[in-house]
Amino acid sequence: MSARDTFGGGVAVITGAGSGIGAGLARHACRLGMSVMLADVDETAVISVRDELNASGATAEHAVCDVRDPDAMVALAERTYAGLGPVRLLVNNAGVEQFGYLWDTPVDNWRRVVDVNVNGVFHGIRAFLPKMIEATTPAWVWNLSSIGGVAVVPLQAPYIMSKHAILALTECLRLEVQLAGHEHIRVQAVLPGAVASNIFESAGGVDGVAGGDVNAAEAQRAAMLDIKADAMDPLAAAEVVFDQAAEDRFYLLTQPDYVGSAMAERAETLATQRAPMLRTKRRFDPAAQ
Numbered sequence: 523m524s525a526r527d528t529f530g531g532g533v534a535v536i537t538g539a540g541s542g543i544g545a546g547l548a549r550h551a552c553r554l555g556m557s558v559m560l561a562d563v564d565e566t567a568v569i570s571v572r573d574e575l576n577a578s579g580a581t582a583e584h585a586v587c588d589v590r591d592p593d594a595m596v597a598l599a600e601r602t603y604a605g606l607g608p609v610r611l612l613v614n615n616a617g618v619e620q621f622g623y624l625w626d627t628p629v630d631n632w633r634r635v636v637d638v639n640v641n642g643v644f645h646g647i648r649a650f651l652p653k654m655i656e657a658t659t660p661a662w663v664w665n666l667s668s669i670g671g672v673a674v675v676p677l678q679a680p681y682i683m684s685k686h687a688i689l690a691l692t693e694c695l696r697l698e699v700q701l702a703g704h705e706h707i708r709v710q711a712v713l714p715g716a717v718a719s720n721i722f723e724s725a726g727g728v729d730g731v732a733g734g735d736v737n738a739a740e741a742q743r744a745a746m747l748d749i750k751a752d753a754m755d756p757l758a759a760a761e762v763v764f765d766q767a768a769e770d771r772f773y774l775l776t777q778p779d780y781v782g783s784a785m786a787e788r789a790e791t792l793a794t795q796r797a798p799m800l801r802t803k804r805r806f807d808p809a810a811q
Protein backbone atom coordinates (compact mmCIF):
# COMPACT_ATOMS: atom_id res chain seq x y z
CA MET A 523 0.00 0.00 0.00
CA SER A 524 1.21 3.52 -0.72
CA ALA A 525 1.33 6.15 2.02
CA ARG A 526 -1.50 7.95 0.25
CA ASP A 527 -3.68 4.83 0.23
CA THR A 528 -3.01 4.26 3.92
CA PHE A 529 -2.90 7.81 5.28
CA GLY A 530 -4.88 9.68 2.65
CA GLY A 531 -7.52 10.87 5.10
CA GLY A 532 -8.54 10.87 8.72
CA VAL A 533 -7.02 12.63 11.68
CA ALA A 534 -3.42 12.73 12.89
CA VAL A 535 -2.50 13.97 16.37
CA ILE A 536 1.13 14.96 16.77
CA THR A 537 2.77 16.07 20.00
CA GLY A 538 5.74 18.41 19.78
CA ALA A 539 4.39 19.55 16.40
CA GLY A 540 5.74 23.09 16.68
CA SER A 541 9.25 22.21 15.51
CA GLY A 542 11.57 19.74 13.81
CA ILE A 543 10.34 16.21 13.19
CA GLY A 544 6.83 16.84 14.57
CA ALA A 545 6.29 19.79 12.24
CA GLY A 546 7.67 17.73 9.32
CA LEU A 547 5.30 14.86 10.08
CA ALA A 548 2.39 17.32 10.30
CA ARG A 549 3.28 18.90 6.95
CA HIS A 550 3.51 15.52 5.21
CA ALA A 551 0.32 14.24 6.88
CA CYS A 552 -1.48 17.25 5.40
CA ARG A 553 0.10 16.67 1.99
CA LEU A 554 -1.31 13.13 2.11
CA GLY A 555 -4.77 14.48 2.94
CA MET A 556 -5.00 14.08 6.70
CA SER A 557 -6.43 16.65 9.12
CA VAL A 558 -4.05 17.39 11.98
CA MET A 559 -4.21 18.27 15.65
CA LEU A 560 -0.92 19.94 16.54
CA ALA A 561 0.03 19.83 20.22
CA ASP A 562 2.99 21.62 21.76
CA VAL A 563 4.00 23.61 24.85
CA ASP A 564 5.40 26.32 22.59
CA GLU A 565 2.28 28.30 21.63
CA THR A 566 3.97 30.65 19.16
CA ALA A 567 5.66 27.82 17.29
CA VAL A 568 2.61 25.59 17.06
CA ILE A 569 0.33 28.43 15.92
CA SER A 570 2.83 29.27 13.21
CA VAL A 571 2.76 25.68 11.89
CA ARG A 572 -1.04 25.60 12.15
CA ASP A 573 -1.40 28.86 10.17
CA GLU A 574 1.01 27.68 7.49
CA LEU A 575 -0.92 24.42 7.04
CA ASN A 576 -4.34 26.06 7.01
CA ALA A 577 -3.08 28.61 4.46
CA SER A 578 -2.08 25.68 2.22
CA GLY A 579 -5.66 24.40 2.28
CA ALA A 580 -5.22 21.74 4.97
CA THR A 581 -7.32 21.38 8.13
CA ALA A 582 -5.11 21.99 11.14
CA GLU A 583 -5.96 22.80 14.76
CA HIS A 584 -3.56 23.46 17.57
CA ALA A 585 -3.55 22.79 21.30
CA VAL A 586 -1.14 24.19 23.85
CA CYS A 587 -0.62 20.95 25.67
CA ASP A 588 2.10 19.63 27.95
CA VAL A 589 2.61 15.89 27.47
CA ARG A 590 3.81 15.68 31.08
CA ASP A 591 0.26 16.40 32.27
CA PRO A 592 -2.01 13.32 32.06
CA ASP A 593 -5.19 15.42 32.39
CA ALA A 594 -4.06 17.71 29.57
CA MET A 595 -3.55 14.67 27.34
CA VAL A 596 -7.03 13.36 28.17
CA ALA A 597 -8.43 16.82 27.35
CA LEU A 598 -6.48 16.78 24.06
CA ALA A 599 -8.09 13.47 23.14
CA GLU A 600 -11.60 14.73 24.02
CA ARG A 601 -11.06 17.88 21.96
CA THR A 602 -9.67 15.99 18.99
CA TYR A 603 -12.50 13.47 18.82
CA ALA A 604 -15.14 16.19 19.32
CA GLY A 605 -13.63 18.70 16.89
CA LEU A 606 -11.90 16.68 14.16
CA GLY A 607 -13.18 13.11 14.51
CA PRO A 608 -11.70 9.66 15.16
CA VAL A 609 -7.92 9.51 15.33
CA ARG A 610 -6.23 7.48 12.59
CA LEU A 611 -2.66 8.32 13.62
CA LEU A 612 -1.28 9.19 17.05
CA VAL A 613 2.34 10.38 17.07
CA ASN A 614 3.95 10.61 20.51
CA ASN A 615 6.80 12.78 19.29
CA ALA A 616 7.56 15.48 21.90
CA GLY A 617 11.05 14.98 23.31
CA VAL A 618 13.92 16.84 24.96
CA GLU A 619 17.68 16.30 25.27
CA GLN A 620 20.20 16.60 28.11
CA PHE A 621 23.99 16.89 28.02
CA GLY A 622 26.58 16.28 30.74
CA TYR A 623 27.90 13.65 33.08
CA LEU A 624 25.09 11.81 34.85
CA TRP A 625 26.52 12.68 38.26
CA ASP A 626 26.46 16.40 37.36
CA THR A 627 22.87 16.32 36.09
CA PRO A 628 20.45 18.55 38.02
CA VAL A 629 17.49 16.60 39.39
CA ASP A 630 15.09 18.94 37.58
CA ASN A 631 16.81 18.21 34.25
CA TRP A 632 16.64 14.46 34.87
CA ARG A 633 12.94 14.78 35.68
CA ARG A 634 12.34 16.89 32.56
CA VAL A 635 13.74 14.19 30.29
CA VAL A 636 11.87 11.35 31.99
CA ASP A 637 8.62 13.34 32.24
CA VAL A 638 8.59 14.45 28.60
CA ASN A 639 10.26 11.54 26.80
CA VAL A 640 8.87 8.61 28.79
CA ASN A 641 5.88 9.70 30.86
CA GLY A 642 4.59 11.86 28.01
CA VAL A 643 4.37 8.83 25.71
CA PHE A 644 2.57 6.84 28.40
CA HIS A 645 0.09 9.67 28.94
CA GLY A 646 -0.53 9.81 25.19
CA ILE A 647 -1.26 6.10 25.04
CA ARG A 648 -3.56 6.20 28.08
CA ALA A 649 -5.49 9.17 26.69
CA PHE A 650 -5.93 7.94 23.11
CA LEU A 651 -5.61 4.15 22.87
CA PRO A 652 -8.95 3.23 24.48
CA LYS A 653 -10.77 5.50 22.02
CA MET A 654 -8.80 4.16 19.06
CA ILE A 655 -9.51 0.59 20.14
CA GLU A 656 -13.20 1.31 20.59
CA ALA A 657 -13.51 2.91 17.14
CA THR A 658 -12.58 -0.41 15.40
CA THR A 659 -11.39 1.50 12.30
CA PRO A 660 -7.70 1.10 11.31
CA ALA A 661 -5.43 3.29 13.41
CA TRP A 662 -1.71 3.74 13.96
CA VAL A 663 0.40 4.64 17.00
CA TRP A 664 3.93 5.92 16.43
CA ASN A 665 6.26 6.47 19.36
CA LEU A 666 9.48 8.42 18.83
CA SER A 667 12.49 6.43 19.93
CA SER A 668 15.79 7.26 18.25
CA ILE A 669 19.04 5.92 16.92
CA GLY A 670 19.83 6.62 20.59
CA GLY A 671 17.32 3.89 21.47
CA VAL A 672 19.77 1.27 20.18
CA ALA A 673 23.07 3.02 20.92
CA VAL A 674 24.91 3.97 24.09
CA VAL A 675 26.35 7.48 24.21
CA PRO A 676 28.25 9.03 27.12
CA LEU A 677 27.25 12.54 28.25
CA GLN A 678 23.65 11.94 27.12
CA ALA A 679 22.66 9.19 29.56
CA PRO A 680 19.18 10.48 30.56
CA TYR A 681 18.16 10.93 26.92
CA ILE A 682 19.62 7.62 25.77
CA MET A 683 17.95 5.83 28.66
CA SER A 684 14.62 7.43 27.75
CA LYS A 685 14.87 6.34 24.11
CA HIS A 686 15.80 2.74 25.03
CA ALA A 687 12.76 2.84 27.34
CA ILE A 688 10.46 4.02 24.58
CA LEU A 689 11.68 1.36 22.19
CA ALA A 690 10.96 -1.34 24.80
CA LEU A 691 7.61 0.25 25.69
CA THR A 692 6.62 0.31 22.02
CA GLU A 693 7.65 -3.32 21.48
CA CYS A 694 5.61 -4.37 24.53
CA LEU A 695 2.64 -2.26 23.39
CA ARG A 696 2.73 -3.92 19.97
CA LEU A 697 2.50 -7.33 21.66
CA GLU A 698 -0.25 -6.19 24.03
CA VAL A 699 -2.38 -4.92 21.16
CA GLN A 700 -1.93 -8.28 19.39
CA LEU A 701 -2.59 -10.24 22.57
CA ALA A 702 -5.81 -8.34 23.18
CA GLY A 703 -6.91 -9.01 19.58
CA HIS A 704 -7.04 -5.37 18.45
CA GLU A 705 -5.95 -6.11 14.92
CA HIS A 706 -7.04 -2.70 13.62
CA ILE A 707 -4.32 -0.99 15.70
CA ARG A 708 -0.78 -0.85 14.30
CA VAL A 709 1.97 0.09 16.76
CA GLN A 710 5.26 1.25 15.22
CA ALA A 711 8.54 2.64 16.58
CA VAL A 712 10.13 5.65 14.85
CA LEU A 713 13.93 5.75 15.03
CA PRO A 714 15.22 8.98 13.53
CA GLY A 715 18.93 9.22 12.83
CA ALA A 716 19.93 12.85 12.27
CA VAL A 717 17.08 15.18 11.38
CA ALA A 718 17.33 18.98 11.43
CA SER A 719 15.53 20.35 14.51
CA ASN A 720 15.97 22.48 17.63
CA ILE A 721 16.49 19.60 20.05
CA PHE A 722 20.17 20.23 20.78
CA GLU A 723 19.72 23.98 21.24
CA SER A 724 16.87 23.46 23.72
CA ALA A 725 18.68 20.67 25.58
CA GLY A 726 19.52 20.97 29.26
CA GLY A 727 23.10 21.04 30.45
CA VAL A 728 24.88 21.25 33.79
CA ASP A 729 25.19 25.05 34.14
CA GLY A 730 24.92 26.23 37.70
CA VAL A 731 25.88 22.86 39.18
CA ALA A 732 28.67 23.39 41.71
CA GLY A 733 31.73 21.55 40.41
CA GLY A 734 29.81 20.37 37.34
CA ASP A 735 31.84 19.76 34.19
CA VAL A 736 30.23 22.36 31.94
CA ASN A 737 32.97 21.97 29.34
CA ALA A 738 32.26 18.27 28.84
CA ALA A 739 28.52 18.91 28.57
CA GLU A 740 28.92 21.77 26.11
CA ALA A 741 31.51 19.88 24.03
CA GLN A 742 28.93 17.12 23.61
CA ARG A 743 26.28 19.66 22.61
CA ALA A 744 28.74 21.11 20.06
CA ALA A 745 29.49 17.64 18.67
CA MET A 746 25.77 16.96 18.21
CA LEU A 747 25.23 20.35 16.60
CA ASP A 748 28.05 19.43 14.24
CA ILE A 749 26.19 16.25 13.19
CA LYS A 750 23.09 18.39 12.70
CA ALA A 751 24.88 20.35 9.97
CA ASP A 752 24.41 17.32 7.66
CA ALA A 753 21.06 16.30 9.07
CA MET A 754 18.05 15.33 6.99
CA ASP A 755 15.29 17.77 6.24
CA PRO A 756 12.26 17.00 8.48
CA LEU A 757 9.83 16.91 5.57
CA ALA A 758 12.00 14.39 3.71
CA ALA A 759 12.29 12.38 6.93
CA ALA A 760 8.51 12.44 7.34
CA GLU A 761 8.00 11.12 3.82
CA VAL A 762 10.31 8.18 4.53
CA VAL A 763 8.53 7.41 7.82
CA PHE A 764 5.05 7.51 6.26
CA ASP A 765 6.20 5.28 3.37
CA GLN A 766 7.71 2.69 5.72
CA ALA A 767 4.63 2.76 7.94
CA ALA A 768 2.43 2.11 4.91
CA GLU A 769 4.66 -0.89 4.09
CA ASP A 770 3.70 -2.15 7.55
CA ARG A 771 7.21 -2.19 8.96
CA PHE A 772 7.60 -2.04 12.73
CA TYR A 773 10.87 -0.08 12.90
CA LEU A 774 10.54 3.18 10.95
CA LEU A 775 14.03 4.54 10.19
CA THR A 776 14.56 8.00 8.74
CA GLN A 777 17.99 6.91 7.46
CA PRO A 778 17.92 3.12 7.07
CA ASP A 779 21.68 2.66 6.59
CA TYR A 780 22.77 4.99 9.38
CA VAL A 781 20.23 3.81 11.96
CA GLY A 782 20.45 0.22 10.73
CA SER A 783 24.21 0.16 11.39
CA ALA A 784 23.57 1.19 15.00
CA MET A 785 20.93 -1.56 15.32
CA ALA A 786 23.35 -4.16 13.96
CA GLU A 787 26.08 -2.97 16.31
CA ARG A 788 23.72 -3.18 19.30
CA ALA A 789 22.64 -6.68 18.33
CA GLU A 790 26.28 -7.74 18.00
CA THR A 791 27.21 -6.21 21.37
CA LEU A 792 24.45 -8.13 23.11
CA ALA A 793 25.06 -11.36 21.22
CA THR A 794 28.77 -11.34 22.05
CA GLN A 795 28.18 -9.96 25.56
CA ARG A 796 31.00 -7.46 25.24
CA ALA A 797 31.22 -4.40 27.46
CA PRO A 798 30.29 -0.99 26.01
CA MET A 799 33.29 0.68 24.38
CA LEU A 800 34.09 4.33 23.84
CA ARG A 801 34.07 5.08 20.13
CA THR A 802 34.64 7.95 17.82
CA LYS A 803 31.46 9.64 16.72
CA ARG A 804 29.17 7.74 14.41
CA ARG A 805 29.17 10.00 11.37
CA PHE A 806 26.06 10.49 9.37
CA ASP A 807 26.94 10.43 5.70
CA PRO A 808 23.99 11.75 3.66
CA ALA A 809 25.63 10.45 0.47
CA ALA A 810 25.55 6.88 1.84
CA GLN A 811 21.77 6.84 2.28
Ligand SMILES: NC(=O)c1ccc[n+]([C@@H]2O[C@H](COP(=O)([O-])OP(=O)(O)OC[C@H]3O[C@@H](n4cnc5c(N)ncnc54)[C@H](O)[C@@H]3O)[C@@H](O)[C@H]2O)c1
Pocket residue numbers: 537538539540541542543544561562563564567587588589590615616617618638642666667668669670713714715716717718719720721722724753
Ligand atom coordinates in the same frame (compact mmCIF):
# COMPACT_ATOMS: atom_id res chain seq x y z
N1 LIG B 1 16.26 15.48 15.46
C1 LIG B 1 16.84 14.28 15.49
O1 LIG B 1 17.85 14.05 14.81
C2 LIG B 1 16.26 13.19 16.33
C3 LIG B 1 16.91 11.95 16.36
C4 LIG B 1 16.37 10.93 17.08
C5 LIG B 1 15.18 11.11 17.77
N2 LIG B 1 14.55 12.31 17.75
C6 LIG B 1 13.29 12.45 18.49
O2 LIG B 1 12.34 13.14 17.70
C7 LIG B 1 11.41 13.81 18.55
C8 LIG B 1 11.25 15.24 18.07
O3 LIG B 1 12.46 15.93 18.29
P1 LIG B 1 13.03 17.08 17.36
O4 LIG B 1 14.41 16.71 17.06
O5 LIG B 1 12.10 17.40 16.28
O6 LIG B 1 13.11 18.28 18.45
P2 LIG B 1 12.59 19.78 18.49
O7 LIG B 1 13.16 20.35 19.73
O8 LIG B 1 12.83 20.50 17.22
O9 LIG B 1 11.01 19.60 18.64
C9 LIG B 1 10.44 19.10 19.83
C10 LIG B 1 9.13 19.81 20.09
O10 LIG B 1 8.57 19.24 21.29
C11 LIG B 1 8.02 20.31 22.05
N3 LIG B 1 7.96 19.93 23.45
C12 LIG B 1 8.96 19.90 24.36
N4 LIG B 1 8.49 19.56 25.57
C13 LIG B 1 7.15 19.36 25.42
C14 LIG B 1 6.12 18.99 26.31
N5 LIG B 1 6.37 18.79 27.60
N6 LIG B 1 4.85 18.86 25.82
C15 LIG B 1 4.59 19.11 24.51
N7 LIG B 1 5.54 19.49 23.63
C16 LIG B 1 6.80 19.60 24.08
C17 LIG B 1 8.97 21.48 21.81
O11 LIG B 1 8.35 22.73 22.14
C18 LIG B 1 9.28 21.31 20.33
O12 LIG B 1 8.36 22.03 19.53
C19 LIG B 1 11.97 13.69 19.96
O13 LIG B 1 11.28 12.66 20.65
C20 LIG B 1 13.41 13.29 19.73
O14 LIG B 1 13.95 12.57 20.80
C21 LIG B 1 15.08 13.36 17.05
